[in-house]
Amino acid sequence: MRERIKRNIKFIMGVVVGICCCSMAVYASYQYVASEVSYSPADKNWNVNSVEEALNELHNQYQEKGNGYGVRRRLDAVTTSWERVGASVGLYANAQIGTTPVKNDFDTIYPWSDMISYNYDTDTKQIIAYYGEENFTFTPTGNVEVLTRIPEFYYKRYQDDTYEYVYISKEAKEGYTKSEEFSVGRYTMSGNATRVHSRSGVLPLTNTTITNFRTYARNLGEEFSQLDYHYFILQLLYLVEYADYNVQNKLGLGYTNSSHTAPIQSGGCDALGMHSGSVDGTDNGSVLYRGIEDIFGNIWQFVDGINIKDYQTYICYDKNQYESNKFDGCYQPIGYMNSNITQAWTSKLGYDASYPLVAFPTETKGNANSYISDAYWIEPGSHIFFVGGSFETNLRAGTWAIHTGHDASYRTAHIGSRLLKTNSNT
Numbered sequence: 001m002r003e004r005i006k007r008n009i010k011f012i013m014g015v016v017v018g019i020c021c022c023s024m025a026v027y028a029s030y031q032y033v034a035s036e037v038s039y040s041p042a043d044k045n046w047n048v049n050s051v052e053e054a055l056n057e058l059h060n061q062y063q064e065k066g067n068g069y070g071v072r073r074r075l076d077a078v079t080t081s082w083e084r085v086g087a088s089v090g091l092y093a094n095a096q097i098g099t100t101p102v103k104n105d106f107d108t109i110y111p112w113s114d115m116i117s118y119n120y121d122t123d124t125k126q127i128i129a130y131y132g133e134e135n136f137t138f139t140p141t142g143n144v145e146v147l148t149r150i151p152e153f154y155y156k157r158y159q160d161d162t163y164e165y166v167y168i169s170k171e172a173k174e175g176y177t178k179s180e181e182f183s184v185g186r187y188t189m190s191g192n193a194t195r196v197h198s199r200s201g202v203l204p205l206t207n208t209t210i211t212n213f214r215t216y217a218r219n220l221g222e223e224f225s226q227l228d229y230h231y232f233i234l235q236l237l238y239l240v241e242y243a244d245y246n247v248q249n250k251l252g253l254g255y256t257n258s259s260h261t262a263p264i265q266s267g268g269c270d271a272l273g274m275h276s277g278s279v280d281g282t283d284n285g286s287v288l289y290r291g292i293e294d295i296f297g298n299i300w301q302f303v304d305g306i307n308i309k310d311y312q313t314y315i316c317y318d319k320n321q322y323e324s325n326k327f328d329g330c331y332q333p334i335g336y337m338n339s340n341i342t343q344a345w346t347s348k349l350g351y352d353a354s355y356p357l358v359a360f361p362t363e364t365k366g367n368a369n370s371y372i373s374d375a376y377w378i379e380p381g382s383h384i385f386f387v388g389g390s391f392e393t394n395l396r397a398g399t400w401a402i403h404t405g406h407d408a409s410y411r412t413a414h415i416g417s418r419l420l421k422t423n424s425n426t
Contacts (some may be wrong), residue, residue: 068169080246080373095251096277110170111153117291122220138200145198147183148291157356185419187266200267204416210302213417225319227418228305232357246373247399252278252287254297260391296388300415306385308404311338324408347371374398379405390414
């Protein structure tokens with residue numbers, strides 16, 4: 001037995017030496033092994049269980065490292081924070097206040113490193129310039145808009161009996177789903193019924209319906225629609241990077257002070273370039289997530305392709321078939337019912353392995369500093385879906401602030417939309 005244990009130890013050390021140079025997380029497993037292997041002179045026995053536990057821990061760390069950049073959170077957790085796993089172990093993500101540089105390891109990690117704003121001519125279908133190039137502008141004219149590209153990558157969201165996991169990878173891996181390259185407006189839509197834009201220095205277009213925004217976006221070209229299920233992909237990118245549901249603590253409060261009476265102009269975060277953060281850290285200015293201004297706050301944003309009927313969510317992935325008040329055909333039900341408690345704080349999000357991207361509240365017993373930390377509104381009936389919170393939503397705003405309490409005819413100065421550009425119907 002003693003000789004077998006010695007051989008196991010030598011094997012472990014050999015494996016660790018081979019991979020420690022690229023994985024501090026795995027090196028920690030080696031230290032764990034060393035601390036757990038012991039011999040009791042009194043019992044004249046080696047601690048075999050500890051060795052087996054150490055081997056399992058080493059195996060788990062190695063497997064996680066191969067899974068890409070990830071986070072996990074206990075299903076019964078009260079805290080808003082997630083634990084970094086896989087290649088994310090030991091990484092840091094901070095957001096800027098103003099233009100003061102901060103440490104963010106994800107600035108050099110794909111796909112976050114390749115998210116970039118650019119000028120796009122909707123007539124010629126050509127990219128004019130990328131952020132950082134001499135002729136790039138936040139305030140284009142004519143048929144040119146400011147979009148932010150999210151490159152292709154692979155993701156995986158799943159749950160076991162104890163944890164929920166989210167992983168993101170540059171390469172295809174077993175069980176992962178590919179997110180094709182897409183772009184969103186750097187800013188929420190501005191303009192009017194004749195022509196909508198994504199530009200700096202203008203007020204957002206509000207007080208019109210989700211149906212009208214659907215038409216306005218498609219008028220720019222077949223590659224355009226308004227924001228849809230891709231919003232959930234943005235959630236995953238943020239979550240793996242910042243490992244915390246409380247986006248207001250991480251990025252900034254956003255333009256959300258309850259004393260505000262109207263939205264502000266776009267462009268408040270232009271000085272940040274492609275860095276995430278806020279202008280001054282208060283609730284009187286916009287926030288930016290990697291080239292996406294007001295990802296929450298200032299105005300609510302419609303999300304197309306999702307309809308809710310009596311607490312049941314239906315989703316369609318074909319933008320050419322988006323239609324409000326439709327609950328058949330391409331619109332398929334998610335495998336759980338949403339919470340029926342309105343004006344509450346979300347404490348648990350649903351999970352359906354067939355639709356892992358889609359996460360709607362199933363439990364509401366939280367507050368501004370626990371669980372999901374964002375608020376939720378719902379009513380019975382046939383409803384649309386909008387997200388983020390507006391200029392006066394206060395701490396209820398955030399990337400997981402969800403409103404499903406109105407029908408497709410609803411319009412208000414609190415709600416607008418954001419352009420989405422894809423290369424296919426989905």
